[in-house]
Amino acid sequence: MHLPKGVARQSFGVLLAAISLGAFASCPPPNSSHLNSNKPSNSKNFETTLSYKTDRSATINAATQSNGSANSTSKNIEPSKCIVEFPTNFKQSVEEKPVDWLARGLGIAGSLLGLFGAIFSIYKMRRDRKLSIEDDFWFRKILAPLTIEPILEGLAELLSDIPNTKSKNSKKKSFAIGITKKFQEFYASANALALMHPSLPSSFIDKLSRCEDILTEFASEISVDSDAEGTLTPESKLKEDVWLAMIDAMNLIKNIQKKH
Amino acid sequence: MSTYTVDLSTVSGPVYSGRERGEALRQRFNLDAQEESADVISVVIPETTYTVSSSFFLGLLGPSVRKCGTIDNFNKKYQFNAPEFLVPILKGHAALALQSRTLFGR
Numbered sequence: 001m002h003l004p005k006g007v008a009r010q011s012f013g014v015l016l017a018a019i020s021l022g023a024f025a026s027c028p029p030p031n032s033s034h035l036n037s038n039k040p041s042n043s044k045n046f047e048t049t050l051s052y053k054t055d056r057s058a059t060i061n062a063a064t065q066s067n068g069s070a071n072s073t074s075k076n077i078e079p080s081k082c083i084v085e086f087p088t089n090f091k092q093s094v095e096e097k098p099v100d101w102l103a104r105g106l107g108i109a110g111s112l113l114g115l116f117g118a119i120f121s122i123y124k125m126r127r128d129r130k131l132s133i134e135d136d137f138w139f140r141k142i143l144a145p146l147t148i149e150p151i152l153e154g155l156a157e158l159l160s161d162i163p164n165t166k167s168k169n170s171k172k173k174s175f176a177i178g179i180t181k182k183f184q185e186f187y188a189s190a191n192a193l194a195l196m197h198p199s200l201p202s203s204f205i206d207k208l209s210r211c212e213d214i215l216t217e218f219a220s221e222i223s224v225d226s227d228a229e230g231t232l233t234p235e236s237k238l239k240e241d242v243w244l245a246m247i248d249a250m251n252l253i254k255n256i257q258k259k260h
Numbered sequence: 261m262s263t264y265t266v267d268l269s270t271v272s273g274p275v276y277s278g279r280e281r282g283e284a285l286r287q288r289f290n291l292d293a294q295e296e297s298a299d300v301i302s303v304v305i306p307e308t309t310y311t312v313s314s315s316f317f318l319g320l321l322g323p324s325v326r327k328c329g330t331i332d333n334f335n336k337k338y339q340f341n342a343p344e345f346l347v348p349i350l351k352g353h354a355a356l357a358l359q360s361r362t363l364f365g366r
Contacts, residue, residue: 172310173274173310173311176274176275176310176311177310177311177345177349179311179313180311180312180313180314180349181349183314184314184349184352184353184356187314187356191359201359202359205356209314209315212277212313212314212315213277213278213279213313213315216275216277216278216311216313216316217275217277217278219275219277219310219311220274220275220277223273223274223275223310224272
């Protein structure tokens with residue numbers, strides 16, 4: 001799996017930091033209380049050696065040394081009597097130290113968090129890359145110039161020169177047939193929206209046909225109601241209705257993009 | 261060969277638009293039954309027509325196009341007597357009807 005350098009470094013850095021934090025948290029502090037509790041007052045470090053000779057005269061050399069002072073005891077002891085002195089904390093020093101569960105828990109949690117962070121970074125990077133390809137390339141460079149922009153420009157062109165009841169019949173006819181031809185082109189180009197979602201072309205065309213209906217109904221009004229201008233749809237209302245229907249169609253595309 | 265005629269000059273024009281209007285005419289001309297009995301359906305569109313919108317065409321003839329299945333079969337079943345400039349537009353409407361079964365489905 002190829003990762004960009006920046007993301008790989010970042011993920012590794014997060015993971016390393018979390019593991020380091022966890023390791024640090026699980027290390028015991030230098031002056032733990034369990035070491036201090038039974039320490040003799042006159043010493044800090046203890047070293048105990050015990051040697052045992054196998055012959056009949058056993059020699060036990062228990063040397064207890066403290067900082068700066070040597071306190072060794074060497075005895076020739078009869079086999080029948082053997083006294084062994086041990087430091088008072090000898091037993092405790094060979095036992096296991098109490099486990100600091102809190103530190104261990106923090107360490108494990110930190111490691112898991114780092115691992116999750118690294119995995120999430122990789123997931124997010126792949127997702128952003130996919131969105132970039134879909135949004136930046138396919139939508140902005142293919143679909144928008146091929147489908148969206150021609151529709152918006154064509155609609156603006158149709159609405160720029162709207163005839164009225166007093167216009168010549170040729171102009172009314174030209175306006176009416178122009179609507180049908182333009183929208184046939186729009187429907188054909190809308191098929192490319194299948195790149196975004198398979199069902200988008202049919203639902204987009206369905207919404208877009210509402211624009212065509214509004215315009216052709218107006219064309220029908222001006223073609224027959226030459227004397228009843230008061231009942232005609234005002235031009236401003238016509239444009240408003242057409243653009244609202246167009247926005248309704250565009251919202252389909254916007255919603256599909258949001259879902260991604 | 262029996263022919264049934266659908267004459268749009270009996271319907272007010274010159275702009276034929278609106279899906280509901282097309283569906284109403286389909287019922288008025290009883291096209292569902294006539295398709296079964298007639299060999300050819302002749303559609304007459306007056307010369308004074310300005311345009312036929314896609315929604316009107318689909319309301320009137322959409323089910324017929326889908327029933328035929330292909331443009332060739334539709335052209336064999338339905339013959340149009342219309343102004344020259346409308347012929348490619350009507351063909352485009354028929355292609356749109358076949359594009360998606362759910363298109364304009366309401």
